[in-house]
Amino acid sequence: MKNLFYIIILLGAFCNAQKKDSVFKITDQQYLKNKGVEVMLAHDFYPEGHQGGVGIIQNGIRVATNGDLRLEPTPGQWQPVPKVGERSVDLANQTINLRMQFPDSSKNRTGFNPVEYPDLYLAYTLKIKPEGKSFKIIVDLDKPLPAEWVGKVGFNLEFFPGILFGKSYYMDDEFGIFNRQANGPGYTNEDNEYRMTPIASGKKLSIAPEMPEQSVTIQNVGTDNLELLDGRAQHNNGWFIVRSLIPANTTKNAIEWIVSPNMIQDFIYDPVVQISQVGYHTNQDKVAVIETDPNDTVSDITLHRIMPDGSAKTIETKTPKSWGNFLRYKYFQYDFSKISEPGVYYITYKNYTTSSFIISETIYDRNVWQPTLEYFLPVQMCHMRINDRYKVWHGRCHLDDALMAPTSFNHFDGYLQGDNTLTSFKSGEHVPELDKGGWHDAGDFDLRIESQAETVQGLARIYELFDVNYDNTLIDQKTKTVEMLSPDGKADMLQQIEHGLLSIVGGYESLDRFYRGVIVPTQRQYVLLGDPLNHSDNEIYQKNGTTEIPMGQDGAPDDRWVFTEDNPERAMEAAAALATAARSMKDYNNILAKKCTDIAKKEWDSYSFDPSAARIELATELYHTTKDEKYLDYLIDNKKYIAANFANVGWIVATIYDDVDNKRFKKFLLEPAMAYAETVKEQANQTPYGVPYEPNIWGAGWDIQNFGMKQYFYHTAFPEYFPKSYMLNALNFVLGTHPGVNTASFVSGVGAHSLTQAYGLNRGERSYIPGGIGSGTALIRPDLPELLEWPYLWQQTEYVLGGGTTDYLFLAIAAQHLLK
Numbered sequence: 026m027k028n029l030f031y032i033i034i035l036l037g038a039f040c041n042a043q044k045k046d047s048v049f050k051i052t053d054q055q056y057l058k059n060k061g062v063e064v065m066l067a068h069d070f071y072p073e074g075h076q077g078g079v080g081i082i083q084n085g086i087r088v089a090t091n092g093d094l095r096l097e098p099t100p101g102q103w104q105p106v107p108k109v110g111e112r113s114v115d116l117a118n119q120t121i122n123l124r125m126q127f128p129d130s131s132k133n134r135t136g137f138n139p140v141e142y143p144d145l146y147l148a149y150t151l152k153i154k155p156e157g158k159s160f161k162i163i164v165d166l167d168k169p170l171p172a173e174w175v176g177k178v179g180f181n182l183e184f185f186p187g188i189l190f191g192k193s194y195y196m197d198d199e200f201g202i203f204n205r206q207a208n209g210p211g212y213t214n215e216d217n218e219y220r221m222t223p224i225a226s227g228k229k230l231s232i233a234p235e236m237p238e239q240s241v242t243i244q245n246v247g248t249d250n251l252e253l254l255d256g257r258a259q260h261n262n263g264w265f266i267v268r269s270l271i272p273a274n275t276t277k278n279a280i281e282w283i284v285s286p287n288m289i290q291d292f293i294y295d296p297v298v299q300i301s302q303v304g305y306h307t308n309q310d311k312v313a314v315i316e317t318d319p320n321d322t323v324s325d326i327t328l329h330r331i332m333p334d335g336s337a338k339t340i341e342t343k344t345p346k347s348w349g350n351f352l353r354y355k356y357f358q359y360d361f362s363k364i365s366e367p368g369v370y371y372i373t374y375k376n377y378t379t380s381s382f383i384i385s386e387t388i389y390d391r392n393v394w395q396p397t398l399e400y401f402l403p404v405q406m407c408h409m410r411i412n413d414r415y416k417v418w419h420g421r422c423h424l425d426d427a428l429m430a431p432t433s434f435n436h437f438d439g440y441l442q443g444d445n446t447l448t449s450f451k452s453g454e455h456v457p458e459l460d461k462g463g464w465h466d467a468g469d470f471d472l473r474i475e476s477q478a479e480t481v482q483g484l485a486r487i488y489e490l491f492d493v494n495y496d497n498t499l500i501d502q503k504t505k506t507v508e509m510l511s512p513d514g515k516a517d518m519l520q521q522i523e524h525g526l527l528s529i530v531g532g533y534e535s536l537d538r539f540y541r542g543v544i545v546p547t548q549r550q551y552v553l554l555g556d557p558l559n560h561s562d563n564e565i566y567q568k569n570g571t572t573e574i575p576m577g578q579d580g581a582p583d584d585r586w587v588f589t590e591d592n593p594e595r596a597m598e599a600a601a602a603l604a605t606a607a608r609s610m611k612d613y614n615n616i617l618a619k620k621c622t623d624i625a626k627k628e629w630d631s632y633s634f635d636p637s638a639a640r641i642e643l644a645t646e647l648y649h650t651t652k653d654e655k656y657l658d659y660l661i662d663n664k665k666y667i668a669a670n671f672a673n674v675g676w677i678v679a680t681i682y683d684d685v686d687n688k689r690f691k692k693f694l695l696e697p698a699m700a701y702a703e704t705v706k707e708q709a710n711q712t713p714y715g716v717p718y719e720p721n722i723w724g725a726g727w728d729i730q731n732f733g734m735k736q737y738f739y740h741t742a743f744p745e746y747f748p749k750s751y752m753l754n755a756l757n758f759v760l761g762t763h764p765g766v767n768t769a770s771f772v773s774g775v776g777a778h779s780l781t782q783a784y785g786l787n788r789g790e791r792s793y794i795p796g797g798i799g800s801g802t803a804l805i806r807p808d809l810p811e812l813l814e815w816p817y818l819w820q821q822t823e824y825v826l827g828g829g830t831t832d833y834l835f836l837a838i839a840a841q842h843l844l845k
Contacts, residue, residue, distance in 0.1 A: 061292030196225035221258035262817030302776025304383030396796030420558035462527025483831020554789035726801030
């Protein structure tokens with residue numbers, strides 16, 4: 026009996042230890058954690074991008090977000106969100122609190138995406154607290170809801186659809202399957218807004234019970250006030266939403282949910298091996314990065330070669346080198362640079378097997394940068410019909426461009442027209458020469474001067490340095506027709522440079538200045554999915570004697586608006602792009618080349634002030650183009666500024682380093698080059714990827730591409746200080762060697778595994794444009810790297826023009842040349 030007594034005591038202690046070990050606890054980073062589940066509270070606040078409020082990361086995947094009060098059942102991008110206050114932690118009561126409020130209409134936001142707030146002031150505290158293996162979400166109002174808002178204000182929690190399609194749900198005794206598309210029935214409410222009948226209503230909801238790693242149960246305490254809604258009913262980019270309305274006459278515990286994410290016993294994040302999805306040149310450093318759980322143990326890694334008969338030959342097995350901790354994971358590196366035999370390979374580590382990749386001397390000669398030039402850039406071309414064999418990507422769009430924008434106007438996408446047009450055109454007048462050239466920016470279809478100029482300049486630099494005479498596209502400016510996969514005897518890159526210049530130069534000649542941007546006037550046009558030909562009727566709007574643009578009235582114009590601004594820095598950046606392009610256009614379109622040079626000179630003469638990055642760049646490009654010593658004298662006179670800002674402008678001056686005969690000037694640049702090289706080395710060593718990388722709410726892919734592009738010029742000018750490895754590491758990062766479980770190449774259609782759901786004009790089809798480059802892995806604060814297979818997260822998968830396109834082209838083509 027005595028032994029039995031001790032056994033009972035030991036079993037009780039064991040059970041208590043197990044129970045204690047399996048409850049949510051507050052971490053030092055101010056979130057709840059239990060095994061493989063973390064619950065964040067406003068570590069991010071980007072609700073229009075599905076990041077904010079209460080968020081749940083379950084067994085390595087973010088399953089829910091935006092848990093907060095909202096004024097609509099399924100809110101969209103331009104609808105009111107609460108103002109985030111201070112987050113505090115009450116350890117005594119094991120509660121994380123967040124002060125929030127809806128400002129009244131007198132506090133309307135201005136600037137980017139201005140939102141009209143209703144006459145409602147609502148202050149409240151949003152709380153999360155452990156409840157054993159579950160956690161509670163509690164909302165305490167400072168005051169009861171005004172009577173007119175009862176039935177409108179509710180607590181929403183959004184669930185990521187991409188992992189739920191085809192999975193089941195149970196709401197009390199109801200059950201069903203999560204549909205791939207939004208299905209009716211629906212109805213029109215008292216405000217004449219479309220609403221979809223809830224998928225289910227009740228008190229207790231079970232989500233995906235058959236998927237243990239992502240199943241969640243939600244119970245509303247006290248009332249049968251729980252709805253499962255389809256957020257895609259009004260907004261294509263919506264998620265599934267669980268919602269409870271705030272009851273009348275309540276303050277404390279106005280919302281009280283118990284949320285129970287399923288736990289995986291002894292959860293360990295599965296290791297991921299991150300490689301270039303394209304592969305490696307035989308002469309290239311080859312380093313695979315292994316991302317593991319901090320509590321995991323290291324194992325041997327094996328490189329295999331795929332043989333022609335389908336067998337796999339083991340090339341080597343070794344223990345990867347420990348790198349250390351980064352974000353929430355522990356990292357190792359496997360260096361197989363000595364392997365140079367051409368062939369197809371793959372790597373295995375524990376239960377993980379990489380995609381197949383190539384080692385070859387011709388790795389960059391085909392299927393790497395070419396899709397961006399022969400698919401993505403043509404698809405983005407504005408004012409053209411884009412034919413792709415049996416497919417038409419879009420028709421001849423925006424031939425009615427453009428009306429002068431209204432003055433004192435703040436456009437919802439960030440364009441701001443001041444109190445005058447800065448031109449001879451009045452608001453509402455048609456501005457000619459804007460119905461040609463240019464590229465649509467991502468899915469927004471606007472033409473921003475910086476994206477147009479950066480694209481032109483990037484292509485011009487590539488053509489000038491590497492003589493890329495690749496021809497696989499027919500471009501006919503007379504008929505405004507593009508035929509993809511149809512060579513026409515002209516270098517595609519030159520034709521694309523010309524296309525961009527037609528927009529920039531044409532706009533300048535009409536406006537006597539650079540445009541700020543050209544964009545649709547209404548939100549209904551802005552959110553268009555598919556063919557931009559449907560934006561307008563392609564007929565130039567006639568004012569018929571009216572003095573204002575009759576927005577919202579019968580007969581209102583559908584023409585895009587052109588905005589202007591007084592921004593010397595941006596003007597000089599655009600002028601620098603024209604100066605660069607002039608060199609590429611020489612002997613191809615001499616008239617356009619001369620116009621580019623003349624405009625660049627005019628802009629140089631228009632401004633006189635202290636040196637800046639834009640001024641240094643314009644001087645550099647004008648010297649390179651004209652060989653006029655006055656521009657070089659300006660650089661020499663401002664060599665102290667260049668030295669003090671070498672990280673920003675040193676690469677620009679490096680583009681002409683070999684063309685400058687002034688030995689004293691070149692010698693002066695060596696000291697800041699050496700200092701910056703040490704900074705780059707230090708920053709690159711802080712990540713396992715060999716590049717400076719500070720994760721942010723937006724994917725850092727474009728920044729890293731830009732870093733790599735600049736490193737080419739540092740390397741060619743100062744090879745003793747800047748190795749080519751930084752540039753090549755940046756390329757590998759974009760092609761798959763980046764953090765997170767999704768090792769896809771950011772470049773759609775490039776590599777064995779790539780982004781094939783991306784934020785482009787065809788995102789509504791959940792498809793991709795070959796050669797488009799997504800923004801890439803984003804950070805879910807504080808420490809989760811994420812790249813979801815979902816086309817509507819612009820901060821992860823958006824395609825853009827400018828450096829987001831040409832920096833990748835530059836990297837891949839430069840690698841091709843350097844490694845040869």
